[in-house]
Amino acid sequence: MLAGSTKRSPRAVRRLLLAPLCLAGALAWAQTTTAPAPSRLDSRLDSRLEHLREVGRFAPAKALPELRELEAQARAAGLRTKTDFLFQFGLAKLSIGLKQEAYALGEELYAYGRAQKDNRAMAKGLLAKSYSTYDLNRLADSHRYAWEAERLADLSTDVPLQVTSAIASAQSHGEEGNFPPALAKMQEAVAIARRHNDPVTLVIALDSLANLYSQMKEYDRGFEALDEAFKLAEKSASPGRQATLKSTEFILASSTNQPQRGLRALLAALALQRQIDADSDIVYSLVNLSDSYLKEHNYSRTIDYGNQAIEAARRINDESSVATARINIGQAYMGMGRLAEGKRNFEAGLKHYEESENKPELQGVLIEYGAVLERAGDLQGAVKAYHRERALSNELFEKQRQKAIWELQEKYETDKKQRQIELLSRENLVKSTEIDNRRLQQRVWWLLALVFALSSIVVTLLYRKVRQANAQLEVKNLELKQQSSRDPLTALxxxxxxxxxxxxxxxxxxxxxxxxxxxxxxxxxxxxxxxxxxxxxxxxxxxxxxxxxxxxxxxxxxxxxxxxxxxxxxxxxxxxxxxxxxxxxxxxxxxxxxxxxxxxxxxxxxxxxxxxxxxxxxxxxxxxxxxxxxxxxxxxxxxxxxxxxxxxxxxxxxxxxxxxxxxxxxxxxxxxxxxxxxxxxxxxxxxxxxxxxxxxxxxx
The missing domain is CATH 3.30.70.270 (Reverse transcriptase/Diguanylate cyclase domain)
Structure with a gap:
């Protein structure tokens, strides 16, 4: 089982990308662009923050204590410095698992930007909220914040922020399976980075584009984008950037059935990450190495890397990765014939998914559990796992069906109101005609018969239309009744x-x-x-x-x-x-x-x-x-x-x-x-x- 999900999902990819690169490389460059001249005090503070950005890019646990020491001074600084501090402080907390505190800092930054009427500060506040709600499994909120952040970033003069927000917007579309706008936004981010000739921002955008192509199953284009990113990253001599690109190479290699290439890339990424103590990235690499060796039935290495992942994840409060590593270890033990020990580890990992209320991921884990138990010969346990998955599947299916019925009912009510408006308009037309008839009767007596005849014709026509409208309404009611008893996809x-x-x-x-x-x-x-x-x-x-x-x-x-x-x-x-x-x-x-x-x-x-x-x-x-x-x-x-x-x-x-x-x-x-x-x-x-x-x- 790979880090972040039951498979290598957009969710796992996004978390790897946003934390190390977007919060550091691009935003560090943003400090040097069209900012107003800072005070001498702010300049010294900016220098320290820039240093901490380099540290916090891959080792946020080391940067966080120093950021806390600077908090009072940074909150009293100017608009730009305070904005960047609050954003960096929130992302550092998010990287070590303090999700609610990170969200609160995003709220504070957005409110501060509104009070100052500063689009840049508001956009960064919304991005911080998007990242936090994403990790809190509130995807709808995360996507809404990302799209609004992109709109505000485009109103600012901060080009790297525009690139970062365009990437977040594209990833949000991709997470909803809406790939055409996702690809358009991601290509726009690459184009902006090329125009401003900044290699750091371009590496970020190309890496994000490669991951999106992987989601879209256009793997050749993904490798092309990754190759260009590797050439740019080699010039920077940054182990962190190269490690991130190696992780992306692992994703593409795994998706194209190149397990040995993926394993080499993952081992290279881990070595680079350990050079710079990139704690959260080390956890993901260890979990993915555990999964890779599991697929090769190398159970001893699966258990070894799984235990290393648990130890590293606990240091940064990453319970999701602990759970994933437990599941990999459980499968390895079951593959070795140690069924009781394997089930104990798998159930320990499964407990996290049950407590997190992430039902789609829980459903996938239960399917995987049933398959493993079936292979191990525990048919009764497999049946129980399948029953748990089936109950969860039926619950999710029922929610989707109810949502479809509500949408259909809402559409029906809208059509009904529109028909009522049309009928009222016709009634008003009738009344207006009657008033005109009275005036004509008073002025020209010999036209009375003709006007009466015309009025009768109009009323007759309207009456027929009303009858037709009622007949159509009855047909719609029958259709709605039919649709409520039929499955919309299969018509069964x-x-x-x-x-x-x-x-x-x-x-x-x-x-x-x-x-x-x-x-x-x-x-x-x-x-x-x-x-x-x-x-x-x-x-x-x-x-x-x-x-x-x-x-x-x-x-x-x-x-x-x-x-x-x-x-x-x-x-x-x-x-x-x-x-x-x-x-x-x-x-x-x-x-x-x-x-x-x-x-x-x-x-x-x-x-x-x-x-x-x-x-x-x-x-x-x-x-x-x-x-x-x-x-x-x-x-x-x-x-x-x-x-x-x-x-x-x-x-x-x-x-x-x-x-x-x-x-x-x-x-x-x-x-x-x-x-x-x-x-x-x-x-x-x-x-x-x-x-x-x-x-x-x-x-x-």
């Missing part, structure tokens, strides 16, 4: 519609027999796409959406029009077949497995195929005298699905019935379906996918 029914249907659905204990005398039953099928996250990570979310649409289309083709097909969660689908011969349930599962695997999606020159895992059962299920409620039946099918996941994927596990039920209970079966199956209390059937041996296995 959503979970809420299925729940409402099942609450009113009359279960029939015996559905009768078909023409051949065979028993007719209902059936539930729950499908989950195997390795769906890998599709999103490799090809992007647009490819993932195409996969979801393909699954929906195949379900419509394989099943009947009378069957209810539901998008149950993020990558889960539910099918309820109200009437089917009992012997045909397993055949339906086989057709679903084979039919979906046979489909290929062509996306940007790639051929994508996916498998699914399935849990299924006839419905209703009757373990005793009374049938199970539909909610418990779906839960049982979900447990069968996770058995299919844990036992190899691309297969279907079906609950056919129960045996010896007097010796157990439904609660015990739901606690551990696999144990109940192996104890003979549950009768399962197994259907293998197309890349397995054909046929269904009876499981007793």
């Amino acid at each position: 029914y959503n979970r809420r519609h299925f729940q409402e249907f099942m609450r009113t659905h009359m279960q029939v204990e015996k559905r009768g027999s078909g023409t051949s005398g065979e028993e007719i039953v209902g059936a539930l099928f729950l499908l989950d796409i195997d390795h769906f996250k890998k599709v999103n990570d490799t090809y992007g979310h647009a490819a993932g959406d195409l996969v979801l649409k393909m699954i929906a289309e195949n379900l419509r083709e394989i099943l009947r029009e009378t069957d209810m097909i539901v998008r149950w969660g993020g990558e889960e689908f539910l099918a309820f077949l109200p009437a089917i011969p009992r012997s045909g349930v397993e055949e339906i599962a086989r057709r679903l497995l084979v039919g979906i695997t046979a489909q290929t999606i062509h996306y940007q020159g790639h051929a994508i195929t996916v498998n699914v895992s399935i849990g299924f059962a006839p419905f209703p299920l009757s373990p005793g005298e009374h049938p199970l409620p539909w909610e418990r039946a779906v839960n049982l099918v979900d447990m069968a699905l996770y058995l299919a996941k844990a036992h190899g994927r691309n297969r279907a596990y079906g609950v056919r019935g129960f045996a010896n039920f007097a010796q157990t209970s439904m609660e015990d079966i739901e606690q551990d379906l696999e144990r109940a199956w192996r104890s003979g209390f549950v009768d399962l059937s197994i259907v293998l996918g197309s890349n397995h041996e054909a046929g269904a296995e009876a499981a007793h």
Whole structure:
């Protein structure tokens, strides 16, 4: 697991860039540009601050005590000196994990700039707030502050500040996945740095551009930007700048499947960082080295670098990196067969993500945990991890769905108000016409009949338009009702519609027999796409959406029009077949497995195929005298699905019935379906996918 996230995300890249380079190199140069002549006292203070900027660029813990000594003197200095001190003081605190204190200094600097009516001070205050809220996981606030900082920086004469704010603005767009404006802003930052011929600022901009190209998967352009940055950095003889560029080379090499190049770059970066005691950067390099050796199955080095990372991270209060290192160490121990020790370390790291409330990252860590446990043979632990991830996935999916409904409702209300305004305008037009008619009646009596006729025509036309508007409103209401019961991406029914249907659905204990005398039953099928996250990570979310649409289309083709097909969660689908011969349930599962695997999606020159895992059962299920409620039946099918996941994927596990039920209970079966199956209390059937041996296995 890489530093900063479950993968090398824009978040991790941004933190590496902003701290060492942007707060030091560019801002140091800003001190020498179009500033007013400082007092002699301010000049001496500026010299000390410039020295501390060089120290704090990579070792903020060393610079912070001296900054505290200068605080009283700097707060009494002139506008420019005080502004730069508050900004540098806040970033030093942020670099050692004092996020709230750093945010408070950003607030103070912005308020000071407003009082002085100084765009430069306000822009720096907003940048400080953007960096702090970013580390506090308040991304929406961080992006808003960055964009406003860029607007104010462009009104100032501080060119390096304009470059820095343009980079922050571009990174904010990139974090939202909005790459066209992100690239435009980043290229603008490079262009400004070139025009003013400043190598330090240009290195910063080129390094940021290389990282953005990595996010966009345009790796050749990323390497081109990085090569130019390396040539400029070599002239400066700065170990810190070269270390930062080596870290970027590691990102690009890892993304282009060049592990040895990435490892060499990371080791070189660590050596340079240790020369200058760059504490926070050392932590990131150690964590990433631990992850790199983990991928090579070199578990002893994984543990060694992981322990070094924990020790270094604790010195700077970086709990996120401690957690990441713990997860890497846990995976290494599990790879060595030391399962208990590995789980203890992984759970210790996982605890940080749970406490940080960063649910998207927590979801990724849980998926990784389940996969590691599955490889280690702890299938029960893997199922529990997958269940935790699935619950979190459903929660996030429900929030996204609710947001979409709110947006749709808001649009509907806006359209409704617009129609009301149009109707009022027409009513006013009618009233105006009536007044004109009265005047005409008073002046010209012989035009009365004609005016009356015209008025009647106008009223008739308006009446028809009102009726048309009401008819359109009724159609819109029907559309809104339809949209509230359908998933917007796949056009399948959503979970809420299925729940409402099942609450009113009359279960029939015996559905009768078909023409051949065979028993007719209902059936539930729950499908989950195997390795769906890998599709999103490799090809992007647009490819993932195409996969979801393909699954929906195949379900419509394989099943009947009378069957209810539901998008149950993020990558889960539910099918309820109200009437089917009992012997045909397993055949339906086989057709679903084979039919979906046979489909290929062509996306940007790639051929994508996916498998699914399935849990299924006839419905209703009757373990005793009374049938199970539909909610418990779906839960049982979900447990069968996770058995299919844990036992190899691309297969279907079906609950056919129960045996010896007097010796157990439904609660015990739901606690551990696999144990109940192996104890003979549950009768399962197994259907293998197309890349397995054909046929269904009876499981007793």
